[in-house]
Amino acid sequence: MNKNYPFKAYICLIFIVSLFLKSHAQSPGDIAFIAFNADGDDDFAIVVLTELAANSTIYITDNESDGAGGITSGEGTLTWFTGTTSIKAGTVVVFTDVDNGTNPNFGVSIGLLSETGGFKIPASKEGILAFVGTDDSSPTSFIAAIQIGNDPSNLGPFDGDEITLTNTGLVIGTSIIVVDSSASPDGAVYNASRASQTSYNEYYTLLIDDDSNWTNVVNGDGETLLPFSSEAFTIHTTIWTGTTSNVWNISSNWSNGLPTSSSLATVPDVTTSPVINSGTEAVVGNMTIDTGENLTINSDNSMSVSGLLTINGSLEMNSGSSLLVSGTSTGNITYNRTLGTTNWYLVSSPVSGQAIVDFYTNESPALGDGVGDAQNIGIAPYDNSQVLVTDRWNYYTEGQVDGEGGDDTTDTFISGTGYAVQLQASGNISFTGTIPNDHITSVLSIGSGDAFNLIGNPYPSFIPANDLADGLDNNDDLLSVNTAYLSEETIWFWDQSANAGAGGYQEMNQASSGRYIAPGQGFFVSANTTATFTINENMQSHQSDLFQKTTTSTVPNIHLVITNGTATKDADIFYIDETTTGWDNGYDSSIFGGITNEFAIYTHTVADGNGRNLGIQSLPDNNYENMIIPVGVNAVSGTTITIDAATNNFPEAINIYLEDKLDNSFTLLDADANFSTVLENNLSGIGRFYLHTTSNTLSTNDIEISNNVSIYASNRKNLHIAGIHKGTTKLQLYNILGKEILKTSFEGNSLNTIELPNLSNGLYIA
Numbered sequence: 001m002n003k004n005y006p007f008k009a010y011i012c013l014i015f016i017v018s019l020f021l022k023s024h025a026q027s028p029g030d031i032a033f034i035a036f037n038a039d040g041d042d043d044f045a046i047v048v049l050t051e052l053a054a055n056s057t058i059y060i061t062d063n064e065s066d067g068a069g070g071i072t073s074g075e076g077t078l079t080w081f082t083g084t085t086s087i088k089a090g091t092v093v094v095f096t097d098v099d100n101g102t103n104p105n106f107g108v109s110i111g112l113l114s115e116t117g118g119f120k121i122p123a124s125k126e127g128i129l130a131f132v133g134t135d136d137s138s139p140t141s142f143i144a145a146i147q148i149g150n151d152p153s154n155l156g157p158f159d160g161d162e163i164t165l166t167n168t169g170l171v172i173g174t175s176i177i178v179v180d181s182s183a184s185p186d187g188a189v190y191n192a193s194r195a196s197q198t199s200y201n202e203y204y205t206l207l208i209d210d211d212s213n214w215t216n217v218v219n220g221d222g223e224t225l226l227p228f229s230s231e232a233f234t235i236h237t238t239i240w241t242g243t244t245s246n247v248w249n250i251s252s253n254w255s256n257g258l259p260t261s262s263s264l265a266t267v268p269d270v271t272t273s274p275v276i277n278s279g280t281e282a283v284v285g286n287m288t289i290d291t292g293e294n295l296t297i298n299s300d301n302s303m304s305v306s307g308l309l310t311i312n313g314s315l316e317m318n319s320g321s322s323l324l325v326s327g328t329s330t331g332n333i334t335y336n337r338t339l340g341t342t343n344w345y346l347v348s349s350p351v352s353g354q355a356i357v358d359f360y361t362n363e364s365p366a367l368g369d370g371v372g373d374a375q376n377i378g379i380a381p382y383d384n385s386q387v388l389v390t391d392r393w394n395y396y397t398e399g400q401v402d403g404e405g406g407d408d409t410t411d412t413f414i415s416g417t418g419y420a421v422q423l424q425a426s427g428n429i430s431f432t433g434t435i436p437n438d439h440i441t442s443v444l445s446i447g448s449g450d451a452f453n454l455i456g457n458p459y460p461s462f463i464p465a466n467d468l469a470d471g472l473d474n475n476d477d478l479l480s481v482n483t484a485y486l487s488e489e490t491i492w493f494w495d496q497s498a499n500a501g502a503g504g505y506q507e508m509n510q511a512s513s514g515r516y517i518a519p520g521q522g523f524f525v526s527a528n529t530t531a532t533f534t535i536n537e538n539m540q541s542h543q544s545d546l547f548q549k550t551t552t553s554t555v556p557n558i559h560l561v562i563t564n565g566t567a568t569k570d571a572d573i574f575y576i577d578e579t580t581t582g583w584d585n586g587y588d589s590s591i592f593g594g595i596t597n598e599f600a601i602y603t604h605t606v607a608d609g610n611g612r613n614l615g616i617q618s619l620p621d622n623n624y625e626n627m628i629i630p631v632g633v634n635a636v637s638g639t640t641i642t643i644d645a646a647t648n649n650f651p652e653a654i655n656i657y658l659e660d661k662l663d664n665s666f667t668l669l670d671a672d673a674n675f676s677t678v679l680e681n682n683l684s685g686i687g688r689f690y691l692h693t694t695s696n697t698l699s700t701n702d703i704e705i706s707n708n709v710s711i712y713a714s715n716r717k718n719l720h721i722a723g724i725h726k727g728t729t730k731l732q733l734y735n736i737l738g739k740e741i742l743k744t745s746f747e748g749n750s751l752n753t754i755e756l757p758n759l760s761n762g763l764y765i766a
Contacts (some may be wrong), residue, residue, distance in 0.1 A: 026050075026058070026132050028144045028168075028175035034092065035189035036179075036220035038123040041097035041106075045228040046130075046144070047191075052087040058143070060095075062119055065156025067166040070139060071129065072156075076119030083111040083538055084470050089200050089304040090233040090285050090516045091326055091501055101701060105118070107439075109230065109324055111538055112476065121655070124272040125149030125182040129168075130754040131621050138733070140190035142168040143175070148188075150180040157671040164492040173208050174201075181211045187222025187521055191215045194233045194307075195286075203233055209367060230327030232285040232307025234264040241479045242272030249280045259284040261306050267292045269313070276301045276321075281542060289331075290683040291478065294341040297321040302461075302542040305329070309435075319428065322461040322519065322542045329435045335460050336428040337520035342366065343503050344378075344422045346494045346522030348456020349413035350434030356411045360401040365430045366422040371400025378422035382446030382454035382524075382594075389596060392449055393420060416440040416535055418454035418522025432522070435460060438536045444527035448611035451487055455533055461534060462543040465491050465523075468514035468553070477585065479510060485531035489586035490616075492524040492594075500568045505592035507615040511574045513553040516543045524594065558656060558691075559646045560631070563602040564639045569601050572616045573629065573691075579618040581627060582608035587618035597634055601643070604630040604686050604722070624654050624693040630722060631658070631689040635679055642676040643689075645669035659690040666692070685751035724748035 021462025027050070032480050063079040078098060087093070093110050097103040099120040106112050121128070124150040131139040145165065147155050155165055155176070164174040170176050179188045188512045192206045192213035206213055217225060238256035251257050253274070257346040259265040261283045267274060269292035276282045276296065282303040284558055285464045289295055292312040299320040317323060319338040335350045356379065356727070357367075357728075365378035375394035383394040400409040413419065415436050421429065438459040445451075458465055464470055464477040475481070479489045483688055490509050498504035505524075508515055517523065525533065556575040561568060571591075579587050582605055590612045591602050602613040606627050621626055635641055645656050667675040711721050731754060733742035 002055040014200070015403050020245055021142055022609040026052070026056070026141060027605075028141075028170050028429035029141055029201060029204065031130060031488055032175075032204060033144060033177050034207065035094075035187075035225065035228045036128075036148060037187040037225055037579040038122055038126070038148070039186055040122040041103050042119075042121040043094070043096050043226060043228065044128070044146075045092055045094045045230075047203070047233050048087050048089055048091045048093065048373065049203065051089050052082050054082070054086045055734055056082040056132070058082065058132055059136045059139070060119075060128060061119070062126055062128055062129060064154065064170050065129060065142070065165055067157040069167045071131075071137065072167050074117075075136065076115060076117030077117050079114045079116070079136055080108060080476075081112040084476070084610070086281070087111075087326075087539065088285075088306050090235070090262050092228075092230045092232060094230060097258055099267075120591065121148065122671060123186045125151045125154050127152075127154035129155065129170075137655045137765065139168075142170050142175075145170050145175065145198070146177045146179065146183060147172075147181055150183045153176075154626065156531040174204055177207055177215065181214070182218040185216055185218055185222075186220055187217040187225045188214045189225045189407055189758070191230060191355060195237065197233075198235050200233065200235060200262075211363065224495055231306060232261075232305075232327060234262055234285040234307075236260065236263040236285075238263055238266070239263055240267040240270065240274055242254040242270050242274065246272050246275045248274045248276045248282050248498070249276070249278065250549065252603050259287070261285055261304070266290065267293050267295055269314070276303055281617065285563070286310075286327075286629070289315060290361040295325065304542070314472045317519075318458055319520070320518065320544060322433070322540075324461050325541055328460045330433060332432055333460065334430055334432045335428050335519060337424055338428050338642060339421070339423055341426050341496060342423055342677065343496060344420050344494070344522075345496065346418050346454065346456075346678075347421045347429065347520050348418045348458065348522045349415065349433070350457065350519040351431050352415050352436050352459040353433030353456075354413045354431045354512050356396060357401045357403065357408050358448075359413070359429070359431075360396070363367055363399060363404070364424045366424050367398070369397060371395065373397060373402070373405075375754065376422075377401060378420075380420045381417060381419070381671045383454065384445060384449050386447070386449045386593075390593070391599070392594070410727065414442075414755075415458040416456060416533070418524075420454075420522075429520075434673075437537070439537050442533045442535075444526050444529070444531045445531050446523070452492075452592075452595055453523050453527055453533070454524055455535075457517045457766060458521055458535060459537075459540050460519045461540040463510060463539040464517055464541070465515045465517050466512060468512070469516050470541070474724075476536070478539070480533065482533050483586065484523070485533065487526040487528040488589060490526065490589040491593040493521070493573070494523075498568075498570075502567065504569070505595070507589040507591060509554075509589045509616055510586040511555070511576060511579075511618045512572075516541070516686045518543070521725070525590065526593075554649055556649045556651065556691075557647065558650065559648070560601055560603075561631065561644045561646070562599075562635075563642050563644075564599060564635060567599050568611075569599060570615065571601050571603055571631075573603065573623075576618050576620040577621050579620055583610055584618050586616055587616075589616040598636070600632075601632040603691070604632060606630075624651070627693065629691040629693075630686040631691050632686040633683045633689060635683045638683050639681050640676065640678050645691075650723035653695050654693050655695065656692065657692040661688050661690070686724065687724070687749075687751040719754040721746075721752045721754065724752065 030050040037043040063071040063075045097105045130144040131142045133139040238254045244252040265287045267289045277298040286307040288310040291312045299318045301317045302322040305325045307327040309329035315333040317335045367520045368376035375398040380393040380395040386392045495506040496503045558573040560571045658671045
């Protein structure tokens, strides 16, 4: 019977793959071109007429059809990955500066865009084809085309009927748009109704009806047509009445049923204002909130707008709610973020334009050191140019925000920048402003103090921190996009639930469970150069009401926890295929270094020690017996420390032991046992404790397997030796030719630092 299992799995795999391919199939007429600009760096727009499945890939080329179901070569092709969520029918997608891949604005309003060859829309005559295929030169189905100018040969050969593009399935009037009011137009944009049809395919009749439905630029500048409108095409109109209740998701509260992504919805000023609640994801094509009316989105609820959002009244969002606008929005929203204690939080503004002075007046931040106009208030950006740790929080002062003397700051919360905020009393903080509708960038710097930069989520929606967040290996997350500019691929959060509720910094990376960053959340990264940190607009999604949403990791891991009776700190060890015993960027992470870590637990790499204090270390998922992990502890003399270890998905046959070199002891760490001791001296660094993973039972008789001494240089002047706890040790250092460079001795104290002579770059042997 066992021989049948592979066959069954094979059949199942074929079935799944077949379904996957079917779900991503597109047909002629599923999209239509509605605008183009042939000047500058070239732009165009399409409307989706049949919903596009998530994770689709569509190719758009200015090569011609070859008449045999393929395309010619010699020009360029754009590859459009549509994104991780489906794109609803009626949605307008704008492609910007598409003939210049080096232009920072090169891209698409939804999804991701790349280019091969030299795609260009010349201000003369051109044809553009859209298709799906096995790659950018092998179509399997053509789905749309536009003829620009009066020469149809720019699309390829036509059948004798002169409307069917040979062997493509594309036909003028149902899948081909012809813009030929002039021989060589500079640009054109559809200008007729986007809300007058009852089905999406009927819009082709307006797109091809007559020239009056298009605004054409001839012998002029096509750039004058920009920006293209992202107003959605709709096939349903409905108006909020509030007849039954304030609940958005009840059909009788609307004049023509619930809005959908195909709807033009209006919320007029009526007695009962709508509330999106009960776990609802509201969807709408275009929406207007009239003057005097308010829409509320409660926590754990969301709204998606495919096209335009016009706010003449007000829109209020509560903590953990989210709003996605695929098109553009006008007017202000107010986002409320709950701060559950009077401790410090790292926050960011999910809107543009919130003034610092207004925030101070409305939110009552805590008051700090100083008196009068010089008194600090609980709003502070981070300044890494300051040498002293205590000077790096650049607090606003009473004199800058009190509304007196005419000397108040005009600062607003900067989109994409994080701030530390502390309130006088727990509660909500509110940000009022416009919705950011583009990519947000922040300047990364390396200061005299450190290289940490405080960033923040700039949107009223969630963004993925790491690659596991959306469950797809697509590198469309903050760490992957910005890794070239980071000293390590790590994000540090302030987690108020950590450290027994007192709060603490928590690191995360690509080994961590999938995590999203909520609206209003700030976080730290560490720069390796002066550069730009980018948060892409198309990273946004709906999630739940958490400062960070996590999904469970399935890899084996050890969670180390140390307590001293007051504080609690932790460190993680993951076992992941293809990681190493050395430094693995993106899978190893240091504890946050922007503070003085007086009490901490961390590890060092098993091999190739580089002095980093790791809150996360990733190791190969094999050879457990031979990997001995240095464990570092920072704690003061006289403290009772307790170290525990919890495991997830860990091999049942493997035991975890903590070795204490001070008394040559091994302590089993499991659900029923931990390590505890009273410190006779201050601890700072590695050298005393080591973690063993083994199927054996360890005791002091096994001490010979644990001569774990780490030697590494932290810089050109200092050599660190960890693991020699006591006694006199002699050290000799030789160059590669065998010449003695240094001879010295020292008394072991767990972590010794030896001053080096001036050395040239090279290999040295100790």
